[in-house]
Amino acid sequence: MPAVKNKGIAGDEFCAMVYASCLQSGANTLTFTKLETGYGTLDKSAWNIRRIEYYLSATDLDKLLTSADGISMALTTSALVSALSLSSAAVLDLFQLQLYYSAAAMQLIEMPFIRDFTNLPGGGKLCLPNPLYLAVNSTSLATAVTAYMRISFTVQPLEDNQWVELVEQTRLLT
Numbered sequence: 001m002p003a004v005k006n007k008g009i010a011g012d013e014f015c016a017m018v019y020a021s022c023l024q025s026g027a028n029t030l031t032f033t034k035l036e037t038g039y040g041t042l043d044k045s046a047w048n049i050r051r052i053e054y055y056l057s058a059t060d061l062d063k064l065l066t067s068a069d070g071i072s073m074a075l076t077t078s079a080l081v082s083a084l085s086l087s088s089a090a091v092l093d094l095f096q097l098q099l100y101y102s103a104a105a106m107q108l109i110e111m112p113f114i115r116d117f118t119n120l121p122g123g124g125k126l127c128l129p130n131p132l133y134l135a136v137n138s139t140s141l142a143t144a145v146t147a148y149m150r151i152s153f154t155v156q157p158l159e160d161n162q163w164v165e166l167v168e169q170t171r172l173l174t
Contacts, residue, residue: 014154017150021033021134022135027142030137045156046166047129047154048156051151053113063143063145068140070140071147072095075132077092077128077131083137098139128167
């Protein structure tokens with residue numbers, strides 16, 4: 001029988017998962033929760049994010065009453081961004097939910113909201129595992145919401161030059 005190579009050092013074969021929740025500090029406020037990843041800022045490894053699942057409770061979905069109401073959830077590398085926008089290098093992924101319906105129209109919303117990155121080159125979205133934040137913001141809601149996120153990823157060790165390139169790309173040092 002051939003020997004089985006341990007992929008934990010050279011790169012994960014199977015996805016690992018991390019889970020986070022973020023309760024807004026108040027309605028319509030941008031709030032962040034730091035993901036506890038177990039990695040230091042200077043660890044020379046990356047996460048290849050394969051999939052992000054965003055969740056909202058039925059109670060929070062029921063807060064979307066008019067076309068002005070909205071909920072945004074994001075994965076960011078900083079808690080210092082002032083707005084959730086893909087134009088910010090710190091925002092790795094953004095999911096925005098805004099419903100356009102009347103009270104008479106019934107809508108079926110399936111959870112989770114899935115962001116699949118497996119079709120990207122390399123099979124996912126490469127990022128530094130620390131720092132990472134779940135961010136949530138709402139627009140025109142009467143009360144705060146709670147966002148939930150589950151990330152499926154593999155760990156990819158990096159050479160010194162690859163790590164520096166990824167750091168520069170995510171503007172950690174600049």
